[in-house]
Amino acid sequence: MILIVGGANQGKKAYVKKNFGEDYKIIEDYHKQVEREWNNGKNPIEEAEKLLQSTEKLVIISNELGYGLVPINKFEREYREINGRVNCYLAEQAEKVIRVICGIGTQIK
Amino acid sequence: MLVVITGGSGSGKSKYAEEVAVDFLHTNFQNGRLYYIATMKSFDEETDKKIARHQEMRKGKGFETIECPIGLGNLKFTKKDVVLVECMSNLLANEMYAKEGSIQSRTKEPLFFQQVKDAIVHPIFSLKEQAGCVVVVTNEVFSDGLDYSEESLTYIEGLGYINQQLGQVADEVAEVVCGIPVWIKKKEL
Secondary structure: OEEEEEOOOOOHHHHHHHHOOOOOEEEOOHHHHHHHHHHOOOOHHHHHHHHOOOOOOEEEEEEOOOOOOOOOOHHHHHHHHHHHHHHHHHHHHOOEEEEEEOOEEEEOO | OEEEEEOOOOOOHHHHHHHHHHHHHHHHOOOOEEEEEEOOOOOOHHHHHHHHHHHHHHOOOOEEEEEOOOOHHHOOOOOOEEEEEEOHHHHHHHHHHOOOOOOOOOOOOHHHHHHHHHHHHHHHHHHHHHOOEEEEEOOOOOOOOOOOOHHHHHHHHHHHHHHHHHHHHOOEEEEEEOOEEEEEEOOOO
16 A cells, blocks of 8 residues: 655645556545544544455555644544544555655655 | 654654654663653643553653653753653643743743743753753644634744754754654764
């Protein structure tokens, strides 16, 4: 599995389109999936574990959150934290981690 | 030796900072001591949970915990000590908002920065001189818009000031991204 992270609107999807062929299964906006799971009382780390049991070659694109002050809203506060933890887990499992900033990808693992 | 570890929330910066401190101790000292300066105050169930999570994470790694929500300047160490300070964002909030905190200024005036310097920056510089290695955890709170109250903006500016001051004199600075250190400043070996 390859993990692509970065802030919003950094060109992550375009980067993936340009650099990964059709033999990859691309999962976009994984942070939104995490939000839905958290909202539905699921454990997003366990859900990520299940996802990684897939035999397909995965490229997972997820936003980096949590670069501001701790939100007053409890859900927002917990969501950005758990999204970070999920990204840490995915990065640990990934063969490659690429961070995209200004459309430019830097392989950090 | 001063190492600054920064990162967003949930980035894995604390776990990585612990690794750096433990590695430094084992590489450099046979009988040194490992200290964990804990700055988070217990307010409610949520902070208790966070504190418990951190306690669990550092269990068995050999840290001696010193509770220090304010008054970092009062601590004393020796050259064989490795000191992990966790973290700047709590320390600044405590010094600004706790009853006994020493940062009273609330506007972005020279007095505010002087108080931040006295309460936090200089004590870290002093720790750097005293201890064998100081690892400081701080926080990236600067890239999520600036739609905050004037008071919160002052806080952000204070933390940015701390990070810049520490970054300047640090031997190493890393941003932790998804648990992976991305080095911004690295000591030449």
